[in-house]
Amino acid sequence: MTFPIKNVALFAIMAGLLFYTGITESWNTALGLFNMCLISAIMALGVNLQWGYAGLFNVGVMGFVALGGLAAVLVSHAPVTEAWSEGGLGVIVALLTGAATILLATLIMRRKPHSRTRTLALLAVLVGGFFLFRALFDPSVLAIEKVNPAATGFLGGLGLPILMSWPVGGLLAAAAAWLIGKTALGLRSDYLAIATLGIAEIVIAVLKNEDWLTRGVKNIAGLERPVPYEVDLQNSPAFVERANNFGLDAIEASTLFVKANYSLLFAAVLIILLVMFQLALNSPWGRMLRAIRDNEVAAEAMGKDVTARHLQVFILGSAICGLAGAMMTTLDGQLIPGTYQPLRFTFLVWVMVIVGGSGNNIGAILGGFLIWYLWIQVEPLGHWLMGVVTSGMAEGSALKEHLLESAAHMRLLTMGLVLLLVLRFSPRGLIPEK
């Protein structure tokens, strides 16, 4: 791997921007930004694997990220024993019934020849299975949601360390990706886009409505942390003393220390992923992927199984997004289904990949950093700009108030503009593919 001057300079500028924020605002803000930049970079890596290396158009990033968040809850939250005894078994039996119904229907589809009897049997199995599922499912869910609804009202999780949720988040996302990939890959690229758009909306709908699983819009807060708590640090004399040696007061030092711990964890994941990706993509497997992307027909003629490779890459890339989602929920310490917005979680990641340079992992990481930084910093910039624009207007005029109020929406405009400009004038991104 070589490091051309230009790339080093671009990353230096990025570091400079973060340092500038640290100096002018606060180091706390800068580290917080840095952490989210790392997570964004991981998401961008996942999308870049799909788009940059295989030409797959996934606009369901939000769904996979949210599945990662769900994994964080399911793994780390303490189990609600009362809810489990009330309806845990019922829900599991119901879900198994549902799965069995679908399995049976698929078997009938596959095994029996096409006939009217088959269609009728299929319908009978699906409709009967659905009502059986609802009959088993609904009472258990009611029972679970009745258990102390103000505090829990859901099954809780497994009570395991939250770090274990990261791979689990990847697995959940991979399973969803398999489902989508099986149906939509091999068709036109647009169809995959629509299908992923759909699955993302459905995942969010499930998170918002299945209270027994995620508490729905009541949110889950106070997830366990992989790093120490600020309060504990502030109460530890050894830490306070060390902080004083650095000339920091205990409170600031503790918040910085916690954020820095997160940064280390995230950076480790990012570096491991990057190394793995670079190795894989420079291997024969990676060359095959690029060959398929550049000319599917030729690759197929050479005996490459295009659909299988696409499915593989699609699942891998989505798993990375799930992993990033679990990491993000870990950082937030809470799952708020209402905050998952497609513009923020799907399309912004796309902007990162395109701006950074599709087909280049280093570029994707740079894009993740830069675009996340802009996304956060454009808002104050917008307020400032509007302040300048409106400074000449009469105090209290309706237009002035409207403009000042709308400054927050500047970021969507800016992101769209950045995306279009890069696509037009530098379609290969800031750090193009070699």
Added chain:
Amino acid sequence: MIDFLNAIVALSNFVIVPAIAYGSQLALGALGVTLIYGILRFSNFAHGDTMASGAMFTIFVTWWMQSAGINLGPLPTALLALPFGILGCMALVLFTDRFVYRFYRAQKAKPVILVIVSMGVMFIMNGLVRFSIGPGEQRFSDGERFIINAREFKEFTGLREGLAIKTSQGITVITAVIVVALLFWFLNRTRTGKSMRAYSDNEDLALLSGINPERVVMYTWLLVAALATTAGVLYGLDKSFKPFTYFQLLLPIFASAIVGGLGSPIGAIAGGFVIAFSEITITYAWKKVLVYMMPEQLEPSGLVQLLSTDYKFAVSFVILLIVLLFKPTGLFSGKAV
């Protein structure tokens, strides 16, 4: 007998009438998507936000008209403002085409690049709409609220169930019929329409016959702007205007277009109704209808709602998957595989 009539009325009131109105709105949206797909050959992700922009222009003109005291009596003022909204939306899409899409057309860029470009346009349009009108909900309907009022219907017929038809629903259906008739007349009878269809069927052959591609593209955008604005305004009158819901309409609209067969106008209309009827029948609580149809001892205890209304996206999605699995070209054999 009375029970049967009551059941029919309840069914019409809660399922058939809303589904016809919603289906017409989806059909108009899907027609726009399908036209762009047929002529420009990409899936336009900015379509939801084009609808929102057109509706926004119309709302501004409506507000101005309302403040100036211009109205249509019992009909919503928005109908009067609609042509101005369409003009605004036409200007907007022609502007985007000139400064964004034309460059890629000249390059003969791959469709998927155009899809990404349309994503950028989506961001900008979404930002513009939020910037101009705000992210909140806007109401702009006025005039009579109902064509048939539930209470009056009950008094008139003596049935226990009432049937209400909102003005917006009536207007939606009538407008949709007029717009679709005009569109098909345009596509099938006029010279420009024929050249558009020729261009869609076989680009090279159309070019050889001396059809000017830029003209075809321009007319497509004009049609799309008119369809999108009409769909957006009708949806806004029927429900309410909120920029984010228009973005979310993208999924059912695409589902309609694909279910019908991308590139096929008839398919888009059929698809719109398929999606609308399935969404509403599956998320409707059937208890109200079944109470009348079943003997008393069999009366259902629950609501008999197959899925909660929050899963309406799931319905369009599942239908989309089924169609993709069994008939990827859609019901009316569109051009995409």
